[in-house]
Amino acid sequence: SGAFPMGALNKLVFILNKVDPGNKLWKEAQLKATEAIPDVNVRNKIRKEIDNYFGTKQPDYWRKLYLIQNCIYGVDIQQIAVEITKLRFFISLLVDEDKDDIQPLPNLDFKIMQGNSLLEEYEGIKLFDEKLLEDQEPLQKQIEETKNKQSKLQSEYLFLHTKNQLTKTRQAELNNELKNLAKQLKKLTQPKKEGEVAGLFDAQDEANRKRETLKKLHKEFFEASGKKDKDDIRGQIHKIEWELIEATLGKENKLSKLKDLEKFKKSKNRPFFLWKLYFAEVFEKGGFDIVITNPPYVNVEKIDISIKKCINYFKTAYQKYDLYVLFYEKSISLLKQNGILTFISSNKFLSQGYGFLLRQFFLNFKINIIINFNFNIFETA
16 A cells, blocks of 8 residues: 555655755755856756745655655555555645646656566566676776786787797797787677677676666656656657666577567566666665565465576575565665665564574674564464
């Protein structure tokens, strides 16, 4: 019913109201940011818009709109839960609207989404390689180091040759080393032959360009009002997402599986959820600050076969575990450094054998608090 994202929204609005009751600090920050605009006319126009922006709506309306657009995300396996949550967000905005100035409601399709939040695979095949969205700096550093090695060896070759000190043995060694370095550099920087998958550098470069486009399109979609505009932007987003899925399948020589996945292209129901693709703007910043989870409580013997095919990805799957064990591990992987996980679960992992690997896993993190009710609360939940 959207209780968790709504609870997060209300708590954040409450905090912002305490630290900045009339949105004065926020308005000052917006006005200050306009000082960087070089064109005086444009700067003055935007400053007027900001004045109007803060003068025509209730403070909580703008707080909620900003938080919904930038700070709150939700995933549920049931589409009806997604629709109810979006509806509650809309109603929450409407109660702070001026009845004489009702604005178009934002589009939440890429904020509150349907999917199996546990799986990033289909039939055991990983659908999206998040390495495609990793920072290219390590790769560029590797290229630079390879070029430096080349330069040093070439300098040594030239120096020994001019001094007439280049022996046949050293000449052969230098030629061999330079040849290997040239191969490494080509692999790092150049695409393969036409029709083949590009090299790692090219794939990352292309994926990063697509990530930037996705971020821009997500923002545009949130603000789009006309049906035609919405449909056009939604189509662009889906096209890019599936291009990145196809790139991963091609890299793993699994393109034959693409036909099986065609049925999910137009469907709202997904048996997987590609976190770092669908919420790319979050993981560009390292992940979520807070993850709040209410997982299903289902024994492994009763879970779907598609999940069983993917349990080898989880370190904590042990004996006849409960599904919530895997959700603990998945949720922690979504957090940024010093992020906080808040979890509602059974307490059996504290004492049962199947919780052994999970308890060991928790030793890598700081546990702030465990609230143990010690009675059958889940029987009457």
